[in-house]
Amino acid sequence: MDYEFHYYITGLVAYSGGFSKEEAEVIAYASQYVDDNEFSLTVSDNTTGEKYRTIITQTVDIALPLRDLDAIYPVFHFVPGDGGCAGLRCDGRTNPLCVTADSSRSRAIMQAAFLSAPAARLYRIGIASHTFADTFSHQGFTGTTDRFNRLNGFWPLPVGHSNAGLQPDWCGNLWQDTRLIKRVIDNSERFIQAAKRLYQCYRCYLAGQGRGSNSSLDVLEGSIRDIESCAAIGDFGKEFRLWHYREMMPWLPEYDRWNWFNDAVEPEATGFGKYPYKVFPWAFRFNWKVERGKTHWFMFQEAAKEHQRFVLLMIQPLLQR
Numbered sequence: 001m002d003y004e005f006h007y008y009i010t011g012l013v014a015y016s017g018g019f020s021k022e023e024a025e026v027i028a029y030a031s032q033y034v035d036d037n038e039f040s041l042t043v044s045d046n047t048t049g050e051k052y053r054t055i056i057t058q059t060v061d062i063a064l065p066l067r068d069l070d071a072i073y074p075v076f077h078f079v080p081g082d083g084g085c086a087g088l089r090c091d092g093r094t095n096p097l098c099v100t101a102d103s104s105r106s107r108a109i110m111q112a113a114f115l116s117a118p119a120a121r122l123y124r125i126g127i128a129s130h131t132f133a134d135t136f137s138h139q140g141f142t143g144t145t146d147r148f149n150r151l152n153g154f155w156p157l158p159v160g161h162s163n164a165g166l167q168p169d170w171c172g173n174l175w176q177d178t179r180l181i182k183r184v185i186d187n188s189e190r191f192i193q194a195a196k197r198l199y200q201c202y203r204c205y206l207a208g209q210g211r212g213s214n215s216s217l218d219v220l221e222g223s224i225r226d227i228e229s230c231a232a233i234g235d236f237g238k239e240f241r242l243w244h245y246r247e248m249m250p251w252l253p254e255y256d257r258w259n260w261f262n263d264a265v266e267p268e269a270t271g272f273g274k275y276p277y278k279v280f281p282w283a284f285r286f287n288w289k290v291e292r293g294k295t296h297w298f299m300f301q302e303a304a305k306e307h308q309r310f311v312l313l314m315i316q317p318l319l320q321r
Helices: 003-017 021-036 066-070 073-077 104-114 118-137 187-208 217-228 231-248 259-264 296-319
Strands: 042-044 051-053 174-176 184-186 265-267 286-288
Touching: 003 021, 003 118, 003 187, 003 217, 003 231, 021 118, 021 259, 021 296, 066 073, 073 118, 073 296, 104 118, 104 187, 104 296, 118 187, 118 296, 184 187, 187 217, 217 231, 259 265, 259 296
Parallel strands: 042 286
Antiparallel strands: 042 051, 174 184, 265 286
16 A cells, blocks of 8 residues: 555554554654665764664565565565465465555454554554555565465566555555456445454454554545545546545644654755765665654664564564574
8 A cells, every 4th residue: 555545544544543653653654664764874872872773674676585574565565365365366376475454464463553662652553554455456466575476477586566556555446356256447446445454453452552543444445435526537546545644634734754754853964965865775874853752753663673583483484484
């Protein structure tokens, strides 16, 4: 899924489920930032000299070594599901790493986030929500290099849904998965089901805390279906949907991938000007602007490391290949 679901719809679902606007904003930002946290950086503390190394939760380089990919794709985007996708494909093949929607592992990841330390909890929930939602859009694929992922006879690096491009991630998109018996995929239905199940997960957690919802599941589904009805208008449809989200949630700022980063750190002075770090962040050294524990960006990094440790422990037997 792209930022339309991971940020706007996740924010809407979190608030509808009973989180406050401030909590829903953190959850939504953490959810989308999983896709934008692409570089491992070192940040220094000017007072103590301590250096902090960040984690990668997404990469566009699908040619990375297996060990590196295994710590990213199956952990944050393609968590192995239940049943290996049995009975869905024309060729009858199954794969234990195949993603299935709303899998038991993805629910366990959500539960672990709900039970995490209070300081990191909203960030863990946002990250887990990203992984959980992706089980709906990435179902039928694995987060590894495997011919199981090929939609046609030849694709040089069949990692995840690279052979399908970004089609599985777009709200409102109709596309064909030629590997499947039922090959026509309606992303609107998949994404609405993802939103409903995410809402139910939030409600179960918040009800246990004695907190009520801000909107019913029926109202939430109706709102999303109304917005998704704009799906067939091409690029204008997406802009119209984004306008609707902003109208519905004026409290949710427009997403900017650099907000948390800029609030937390600053690049050391160089002769290359002020902003090139946004293009080549790996080429810069950074320092904390403020006490790191008070920043969203640091808390996200710590939560992502906890998420990674938990998921790798759970799926490690499947990755032995």
